[in-house]
Amino acid sequence: MGSSRADEVVLVKAMVYRGPYKVRVEEKARPKIEHPNDAVIRVTLAAICGSDLHLYHGMMPDTRIGHTFGHEFIGVVDEVGSSVQNLTAGDRVMVPFNIFCGTCWFCSRGLVSNCHNVNPNATAVGGIYGYSHTTGGYDGGQSQYVRVPFADVGPAKIPDWMADEDAVLLTDMTATGYFGAQLADIAEGDTVVVLGAGPVGLVAARSAWLMGAGRVIVVDELDERLERARTWALAETLNFTHVDDVVLEMKKQTDFLGADSVIDCVGAEADGNFTQHLTGAKLKLQGGSPVALNWAIDGVRKGGTISVIGAYGPVPSAVKFGDAMNKGLTLRMNQAPVKRQWPRLFEHVKAGHLKPSELVTHRFPLEHIAEAYHVFSSKLDGCIKPLVLPDAA
Amino acid sequence: MSTDQQTGRPAGGPATPHVAHRRQPPPSADELRARIPGWGADLDHADRPSFPKLDWQADRYGAHWDYPAQQPGGEGRERSIEHAQLTPVFGTAQPLHGVSGAVRRLAYARYSEGRLAHWMLLIAGDRIDAWGAHARSFLSGRPDQPFTETGVVTEVTHHGLASRLRSSRTDTRHQVLDPVVVAGPWVAAAVGAFLGGRALVRAVRS
Known part of the structure; x- marks a missing residue:
């Protein structure tokens, strides 16, 4: 000193x-x-x-x-x-x-x-x-x-x-996106769904290829970000506002098996469910709006892996944990x-x-x-x- | 192979999860390698960074101490009661002060991070801090200016309307709540002050 x-x-x-x-x-x-x-x-x-x-x-x-x-x-x-x-x-x-x-x-x-x-x-x-x-x-x-x-x-x-x-x-951004793909425990040929086409989600999608993914599907609602997912991350895309039920659509697009891994790159302010967003993001009654996390739990295949690098607050959130248990999921997460x-x-x-x-x-x-x-x-x-x-x- | 027009899956026979193998195999490694720069460069799980999760770090990232020197000035510094002691290094930005500081100090001193009360008191402290700071700002040479501090001018300069209309985004429904979150407490405080003042005046007159 x-x-x-x-x-x-x-x-x-x-x-x-x-x-x-x-x-x-x-x-x-x-x-x-x-x-x-x-x-x-x-x-x-x-x-x-x-x-x-x-x-x-x-x-x-x-x-x-x-x-x-x-x-x-x-x-x-x-x-x-x-x-x-x-x-x-x-x-x-x-x-x-x-x-x-x-x-x-x-x-x-x-x-x-x-x-x-x-x-x-x-x-x-x-x-x-x-x-x-x-x-x-x-x-x-x-x-x-x-x-x-x-x-x-x-x-x-x-x-x-x-x-x-x-x-x-x-x-x-880059370290976290890559780490998210790594936490997804991707094996050669795996189908990987990335929730969120923000900067971290785009890096996670691009990184999934480096780890040997066979398919990468990015989910978001913003057309310009999904365009980046196609052109920069070289991924397939799904705009959740264009479908009635995004979980069902994820199942349809994965031959009803579900993705091998899903990466939550959204975190606390997820859209897609008005009640969750209102209580989680706006009224702060939850530690965030766990819409993406719940889509991950329901969209991944049984025995699959969920990687969470979206940030959530320390207050409890309404997460569908029963489905996670019954499906035998592995949840992996941390700050990078x-x-x-x-x-x-x-x-x-x-x-x-x-x-x-x-x-x-x-x-x-x-x-x-x-x-x-x-x-x-x-x-x-x-x-x-x-x-x-x-x-x- | 013919496909079912509704699902796009191969027609005939039981569908994928009902049988042992995928009916639609993934693209081959050669195909992917040709299409994706760097595909498979990190295929080996054991050759990925931060693997395994718990792995002894012999180089200590350059640290040249067994335990760091203690940062001075930690007397009275709030800390989680789940910490056995004050950490050797800590942030010194925005020390606790005033009513919000007392509320926050109670959260740290009384409740562990496992208790909801800990976090709710901290959130309450945040709101008290914000209200107090806004009020104090009007006594300072630089009062808060919601128009400039919210950056709302970019609704004009950065295509606010077009940005919202261009995509089929759902968050625009939620964004209408943002002004309520920002202005709501001020309106509520003004109404409360008016009603309180009116009640006081009536009480004095009667």
């Missing part, structure tokens, strides 16, 4: 939460080194994740006014704490959305997204940048500067050959352990198997953060993945 800048008060611009559906840019004190293994990163590029919308909509408990969101960001090391050995000022780094220590019971065994040493507010979830106090109370990267704990453990230097827009989308995924994902990006930057549709200056959230939240203008440019502020 003992930074020479410790007592300076320098103001920087950051996205700030002002209550459900309201955000703005404010000037905040530049983050400081608070632990010997901290770094302060000058953010050069950030993104808005679909899960940020759960915060934006006021669904995640203990989201405090003044909080800065953002867990997908890259930047340049501006300052390091006294014990940092692996980074120096000026390094160009990408930062996993997981904050983790590397040495607790869970990190030691590879469960870095479940680190026990970074989130005092909850044991049920690890530490995440800019994702409420339920994940530790760290301000996030939709800002000009951000504090990065355990700088020797989480961040990685961005390879010279990697483009910034690919790097920033490897910090969550991003750093553990990176070596293979770097290979896929370099080989051209996955090119996440191709999913970027919008780029907003930080000053226009309210507009960015509304466009993404309301799915205007064909928005699939918006980036945030702090330097343009």
Whole structure:
């Protein structure tokens, strides 16, 4: 510790939460080194994740006014704490959305997204940048500067050959989508249904092929996203608003067997059932609207696998668990352990198997953060993945 | 092979789940490899990242400690009572304050994460925090402005109507509730204040 800048008060611009559906840019004190293994990163590029919308909509408990969101960001090391050995000022780094220590019971065994040493507010979830106090109370990267704990453990230097827009989308979206396909336990020739054609769902669909899927079917309601599923993820598509009963349609399209695996890439704000959406997403009487999860349970074949990477809140949800038990399903889920995924994902990006930057549709200056959230939240203008440019502020 | 016109499945004989093998086999590996760049690159389950789930990480991801140094300033920091101790590192953004802080502190101090009361108190704290912040903002040099802070201007600049009409999306039914969620508490508070004030005035006059 003992930074020479410790007592300076320098103001920087950051996205700030002002209550459900309201955000703005404010000037905040530049983050400081608070632990010997901290770094302060000058953010050069950030993104808005679909899960940020759960915060934006006021669904995640203990989201405090003044909080800065953002867990997908890259930047340049501006300052390091006294014990940092692996980074120096000026390094160009990408930062996993997981904050983790590397040495607790869970990190030691590879469960870095479940680190026990970074989130005092909850044991049920690890530490995440800019994702409420339920994940530790760290301000996030939709800002000009951000504090990065355990700088020797989480961040990685961005390879010279990697483009910034690919790097920033490897910090969550790509790692999570690929991890979702991996959790689906895909074997050669399997039929895989992906629920949700957002950025993570599109990556999951594309990744399912890498693992040997024989068919990939993407389900959503937005035509422009389903078009991306066909052209970018090379998948078949099903618009659930075009059919009376999506579960029955999934059965019909899989020869009445059901899919071998279903990946829930939707999470807490699923549409498709008005009552579930109203009680789960709008009135917050559930930990989210489990429409996609219930479609997964009913649409997968008996003995099949469901992968859940859609985010849900900690409050109970009305899930059809009886069907899951009676069908002998395997349910696999977690927040993605991003750093553990990176070596293979770097290979896929370099080989051209996955090119996440191709999913970027919008780029907003930080000053226009309210507009960015509304466009993404309301799915205007064909928005699939918006980036945030702090330097343009 | 002839197919049933209604279902598209092979006609004749029992359908797939009723017999041991699929009636419609998946495409061949060669066909898929020709069509999908990288198909099957990660076919081997044991050669996928993060496998097995629990796997000893000898390199510790670069950590050079057995247990991290303790971040200073943790006195009084709220924590889940399921934690045996304060974590060595913690966020310092937005410390607890005021009424919302008291409600949140009660949630952390009294109830484990397994209790619904823990989460409902935190959600209640969020709403109190939001109402208080909105009220305080009117005493500050920068009051809340729902028009700019909701980004609703993009309904005009980013094709709001066309975006909704272009797809057969169902979420537009739910989005009409968004203004209710945003403005509802303000309207309810205004009505409550009016009724309360009127009752007070009548009580004083009588």
